[in-house]
Amino acid sequence: MKKFTLCSLLLLSSVIFWRCEDDFQSSMKLGDFSFMLDTTTWKVPVDGGRDYRVIEAPGDWTVKIQYPEGTTDKWVKISDTTGSFGKYKLTLVAGANTSYEFAREASLVFSSGEQTETMKIYQPTPIGAVVKQDTYNVEAGDTVIKVEFTVNVPYDYSISDNAQKWIIPVLGKAVDNVTLQFQILASNRSRERVGTITIYPEGGEAVPVTVTQAGASELIEYPIYEETDLRGNVSFVKNSDGSMDAWFLRSTPMKFQSEPHMYNKTGWWYAVTDNTNNAHWGKDAYDLGSGPIALKFYASTAFNQLCYMGSGSCTFTLYPWDTDYATSMAKTPVFQKTMTYDGGWAYPTGAGEYLPAGNYLAVVEGSAGNSVMVTTNEPDDEVWAYANGASTKKFLALSYEVYFQNPGVEFDNFNAYDFSAMVKAHSADGQSWDEPEFVFTANNAMLSQRDNLGYANNMAIAKVGSDYFMALSHDENGIWMAKSANGKDNWEILGDKSILESGKVVSMFINDAMIYLYFQVGSDIHVATTSAGSSDWYTTLKDNGSVLTVPSGVGGVSVVYNANISKYQILYSQSDVISSYVADAGTDKFEAGDIVVDGTRAGATQVGYFTNEAGIVPDEAKTWVGYQYSRGLIAMPL
Structure with a gap:
């Protein structure tokens, strides 16, 4: 019974609709009125839409959709393009405009006999930005990417917090207002890392661009x-x-016996490596009237009893070594002493006057007639000499004693304080x-x-x-x-x-x-x-x-x-x-x-x-x- 009643109602509705249209059409006479279009414009929303237009035609009619020259996207649809005498309701459909560069335009031209009516259709661009590429996958090395996008309003951009130290804007190098360049710094991670560049068009939705950088197959490291x-x-x-x-702090060696300047198994270090006929004590006299004589030397351990041989008076100055002769001479001395000696050993530092391990420059100066003992010797990585400021092979016969922990034992068992x-x-x-x-x-x-x-x-x-x-x-x-x-x-x-x-x-x-x-x-x-x-x-x-x-x-x-x-x-x-x-x-x-x-x-x-x-x-x-x-x-x- 319910089904029957529904069918009856539908039949009644159809009859009523037919009668309304029949009465409307029967009241019109062919040629009695001009061609009429209810509106002549349609502004389509950015997202597209559907709309309706009513026409009244005195006879047969047609409608054509016209686009600006060069348009390839036929973006307007109409339910009917032809008809005859009468009144018609037409359905218009337009899709979304996805272009951030160009608004869209079209025209509907209605014709009936000698009469025409034109309806203009306009659809604006969306507010915002669209990127040409929204994902960048780059290698671990240093590189530059270009983010190209279209935007029709003022915009800003940001780099995600986790990537601000490796995605760097290349300032002043934008090609135009729709291209941004970023330097991607070389990765020092074994795993990939991901950062985001986000473009913010004014009044539009944020547009993310993802940058994924591969991990480094080898970490970028520099030995110190x-x-x-x-x-x-x-x-x-x-x-x-x-x-x-x-x-940083490093230890000094406890064992020093294998050092080339520790050759005579006494615990004494000698600048001169040739000890034939006591050459390490000095073979020749160097007159200080020829200018200062100096020796750069390396002490691997703490030491005392720094000494040399000579005759007369001189000034003995010890500097911490720094880079070269001139730079070292400009530093604050470790000490400076006036020495007077009679041809034997002179001790600028005595027993128990300890100095730390390090590189030093010993300089002896004096007047003519005063001398120190030197020996011709080849320089090595630890010791070299200067005479009057110039490199020389005349080595001051310098010596010192290592600071021992156990000086009473055999040399091979000596331990320096490390x-x-x-x-x-x-x-x-x-x-x-x-x-x-x-x-x-x-x-x-x-x-x-x-x-x-x-x-x-x-x-x-x-x-x-x-x-x-x-x-x-x-x-x-x-x-x-x-x-x-x-x-x-x-x-x-x-x-x-x-x-x-x-x-x-x-x-x-x-x-x-x-x-x-x-x-x-x-x-x-x-x-x-x-x-x-x-x-x-x-x-x-x-x-x-x-x-x-x-x-x-x-x-x-x-x-x-x-x-x-x-x-x-x-x-x-x-x-x-x-x-x-x-x-x-x-x-x-x-x-x-x-x-x-x-x-x-x-x-x-x-x-x-x-x-x-x-x-x-x-x-x-x-x-x-x-x-x-x-x-x-x-x-x-x-």
Whole structure:
């Protein structure tokens, strides 16, 4: 019954509709009226749409769609294109305009007999941008990509936070307002990395462009130092001129018997390697009236009783060696003494007057008639000579005694004190590194406190105000502070006791006028802080307690303020991966952070960022890390 009723209603509806149209048509007479179109325009929405138009025709009619010349996209559809006398409702359909460059236009031309009517159709462009390519897959090496896009409104763009250090805008090199260029820095990761460039058209939707860079098959690394005698942590510094330094402590050898200048099995070192007929004591007299005679020499261990042979009076000056003769002569001397001797041995330093391992320049000057003993000798990697400032083979017959632990035994069993030596490696660009240079005044200061710092194995350096400070420790036996006016010379220990009674140095830096000294006690990383306002700030450091308990199996840690991420950050190494902990404040508990380097050489320990002189990682496009591994030190750009 329900089905029947519905059919009846439908039949009734159809009849009513037919009658309305029949009545309308029957009331019209052919030729009684002009051709009529209810509207003459249609503005189509950007997304397209459907609309209806009514025409009244006095007779047969047609409609044609006309497009501007060159149009290939026939984007307007109409339900009927022909008809006869009467009134008609036509359906118009248009698709979305996907072009961000061109609005679309068309015309509908209706004709009936001699009469025509035209309807203009217009569709605007969408507001926004469209990219030619939305995905870039690049290799691990350095490259440049061009992001081409069409945009019809003002726009901006951004680079995702995780990629701002390796996707770099090439400023001033845009081809036009729809092409942006980006340098993709070489990857130093073993895994791929993904970043996003997002274009923001004003009033439109954001358009993402994904950049995926393959991982490096070989990590980009630069050896700093390729020896195995490092002790403890390293301070990596990026200087204001872009050059880089790596400060670290290395051990001096306990065994020295195989050194070429230690040939006579007495524990005495000789500059002259020929000991035939005591030639190592000097064969010829050199008259000081000919100008100063000088000897550059390397002492691998701490030593005393520096001596030579001569006759008369002279001035003996010992300099720390630096680069070349002229540079060394300009440095502050280790000491300068007036010597008077009668042809025997002269001792500028006596027994017990110890000097640290390092490179030195000994210079003897005097007037005519005063002489020193020399022997013609070939220079080697450790010793060479100068006469009146010019290279010579006339070697001053210099000698010294090694600082022994057990001088009463046979020579083969001698053990030197293997004290720590502070050295600094330097690089102009982070890629090619000079041979590390001994930091004489720091080493001399540590030797003067050898009961506490002779075997120092942890250090940190930072510039506070106009001075440089170095925190030093041996294991967890307390922390000492040293100071230098220029960070190169004249390091001196501050006070006669440690500034903190226990703990070993981890890191030190200054941020927002506060000094942070991180140190390790057992498995806990502590932080001591104080204001940087006074010159003796190191006397007011306050331990704020532990900020992190170092997990088992973690290598040496370092702490920085990282301006790139606006957080305090701890780096650590584990399983050949460098990872991080982060905190919003330097005294807060640190929480697990991101992986920084996901592949290092085997056995990586003692990791750290290259920081500025204040100990902060600056907000720069390119950051570097350094780390120690089983065969030396590595610098790595990120």
